[in-house]
Amino acid sequence: MSGLYSDKVLDHFRNPRNMGEMEGADSEAQIGNPVCGDVMKVYLKVKKGESWEENVITDVKFQTMGCVAAVATTSMMTEMVKGKKFREVEKLTNQAIAEALDGLPPVKMHCSNLAADVLMKAMGEYK
Amino acid sequence: MKGKKKVYMDWAATTPIKKEVLSAMMPYLTSKWGNPSSLHSWGWEVRKDLEVARKELAELVGAERVIFTGSATESLNLVHKGVVESRGKGKKKVGIITSSIEHKGVLATCEHLKIRGLARVDYLGVDKEGKVSLEELLRKIKDDTGLVSVMWVNNEVGSVQEIERIGKELRRVNKEREKKGLDRILFHSDVTQGMGYLEFDMRKMGLDMASMTGHKIGAPKGVGALFLGEGVSLVRQMDGGGQEARVRAGTENVSFIMGLCEAVKIAFKDKKKKREKVEKVRDYILNRLSKMEGVVINGPGKKGAPHIVNCRVGGIEGEGLLVLMSDQGVGVSTGSACSSGDLKASHVMTALGIKAEEAHGSIRFSISEKTSKEDVDYVMGAFKKSVNKLREIRKGIKV
Numbered sequence: 399m400s401g402l403y404s405d406k407v408l409d410h411f412r413n414p415r416n417m418g419e420m421e422g423a424d425s426e427a428q429i430g431n432p433v434c435g436d437v438m439k440v441y442l443k444v445k446k447g448e449s450w451e452e453n454v455i456t457d458v459k460f461q462t463m464g465c466v467a468a469v470a471t472t473s474m475m476t477e478m479v480k481g482k483k484f485r486e487v488e489k490l491t492n493q494a495i496a497e498a499l500d501g502l503p504p505v506k507m508h509c510s511n512l513a514a515d516v517l518m519k520a521m522g523e524y525k
Numbered sequence: 526m527k528g529k530k531k532v533y534m535d536w537a538a539t540t541p542i543k544k545e546v547l548s549a550m551m552p553y554l555t556s557k558w559g560n561p562s563s564l565h566s567w568g569w570e571v572r573k574d575l576e577v578a579r580k581e582l583a584e585l586v587g588a589e590r591v592i593f594t595g596s597a598t599e600s601l602n603l604v605h606k607g608v609v610e611s612r613g614k615g616k617k618k619v620g621i622i623t624s625s626i627e628h629k630g631v632l633a634t635c636e637h638l639k640i641r642g643l644a645r646v647d648y649l650g651v652d653k654e655g656k657v658s659l660e661e662l663l664r665k666i667k668d669d670t671g672l673v674s675v676m677w678v679n680n681e682v683g684s685v686q687e688i689e690r691i692g693k694e695l696r697r698v699n700k701e702r703e704k705k706g707l708d709r710i711l712f713h714s715d716v717t718q719g720m721g722y723l724e725f726d727m728r729k730m731g732l733d734m735a736s737m738t739g740h741k742i743g744a745p746k747g748v749g750a751l752f753l754g755e756g757v758s759l760v761r762q763m764d765g766g767g768q769e770a771r772v773r774a775g776t777e778n779v780s781f782i783m784g785l786c787e788a789v790k791i792a793f794k795d796k797k798k799k800r801e802k803v804e805k806v807r808d809y810i811l812n813r814l815s816k817m818e819g820v821v822i823n824g825p826g827k828k829g830a831p832h833i834v835n836c837r838v839g840g841i842e843g844e845g846l847l848v849l850m851s852d853q854g855v856g857v858s859t860g861s862a863c864s865s866g867d868l869k870a871s872h873v874m875t876a877l878g879i880k881a882e883e884a885h886g887s888i889r890f891s892i893s894e895k896t897s898k899e900d901v902d903y904v905m906g907a908f909k910k911s912v913n914k915l916r917e918i919r920k921g922i923k924v
């Protein structure tokens with residue numbers, strides 16, 4: 399399987415960025431993957447803005463139980479959203495995460511869904 | 526500089542070509558290149574060698590005839606489709622009884638026959654150790670049953686079926702059927718994973734047919750065999766010329782066939798000694814695994830084949846584990862859904878009653894007589910390190 403992955407995917411899997419628990423997170427969310435039973439969790443530190451859209455993700459961390467693609471997409475996602483406003487992050491698609499990793503094997507695209515979904519959930523739950 | 530240590534523990538997936546096997550193949554890749562069907566000296570010299578090798582192999586395994594194919598999968602297709610077509614003649618469905626832990630070559634072929642309305646297929650369940658029950662098998666026999674197909678050694682968990690006992694019972698059943706004027710039930714087994722270390726004699730085991738491939742025992746990939754007993758007729762699936770006694774058309778892959786014959790010969794030499802050696806290393810692996818936290822053995826453990834150990838680690842996914850172990854120079858395999866292409870947990874794990882989320886962290890170690898205790902120590906170290914790293918990544922997750 400690893401022969402099918404890009405170097406970027408393998409790099410993010412071997413050296414996950416922003417991995418681990420976050421103490422005193424402003425929001426956190428966990429979701430499971432109905433296809434193969436993997437689970438992802440994301441923690442956000444948020445600087446409150448004038449409106450929900452203006453909130454800024456000042457820090458982000460993740461934890462994943464899942465395949466190589468699941469770990470790599472969550473890791474890449476955290477890099478893509480750190481320091482960004484909810485307004486910008488809201489538009490993040492799983493396609494964009496996959497592209498930032500130089501693509502994923504077709505059968506693994508659903509793993510990147512999970513990364514985008516868990517982030518949206520954490521943002522949605524931020525009060 | 527010393528190269529990075531590498532340990533291959535995926536011998537049930539494939540093996541390198543043995544030196545002696547390659548030597549046995551070489552003449553047919555160089556000087557003896559004739560077509561065995563040709564009616565001249567170039568053809569004759571090859572035909573003669575091929576038939577001698579075929580006869581020796583048949584004697585070694587207790588077969589009446591040997592048909593060479595391109596793989597175990599091809600042999601499996603030929604057996605199941607060939608028997609059904611020969612028995613059913615396109616007029617009636619043929620009953621097949623097989624197990625739920627067969628190789629996909631059997632399961633997909635049976636589905637093919639079922640979907641096309643040519644066969645009625647019954648699947649035998651297995652217990653926690655991956656064994657079918659003879660009682661269930663006998664219960665499933667109906668008047669229309671034409672074929673019983675049960676694999677000898679399971680490739681994923683190493684469970685070994687009691688082929689000889691099943692063969693004996695089927696002989697008794699067939700005697701009764703004869704009186705009633707019913708067709709004889711043919712008995713087939715996929716014997717691929719047993720050839721290396723277990724005693725094999727088709728006659729003694731009561732088998733009518735047996736399928737195998739060469740590359741699990743030191744022959745090249747791309748050559749398989751089908752062993753046939755007395756009075757078995759098959760409709761061939763590869764149409765064309767009259768090669769392989771009209772059971773499989775196509776010019777014989779002579780060098781590869783010679784390689785397969787040599788590999789079986791080598792495997793059958795001092796089998797018991799080799800088995801005992803491999804068993805010791807397997808038991809050492811089991812012992813090491815039993816001391817690891819969160820690790821559970823899948824399948825028969827010590828009661829299984831000498832060269833296969835399967836276990837699972839809770840809360841860990843197998844594909845990632847394989848990549849991390851490969852980074853440390855170790856080759857193993859997994860039954861995780863995430864690595865399967867269709868995102869389903871291995872059907873063998875499911876049949877053993879192992880839940881998809883448990884199968885997620887399943888790992889197979891398969892060894893050979895080349896595997897040493899030092900190799901095991903190295904692999905266990907890499908295993909532990911990889912598991913710890915994945916546990917770190919998943920730490921805060923509760924399911």
Ligand code: FES
Nearest residue numbers: 434436465509863
């Ligand atoms: S999460 Fe299972 S395949 Fe990626």
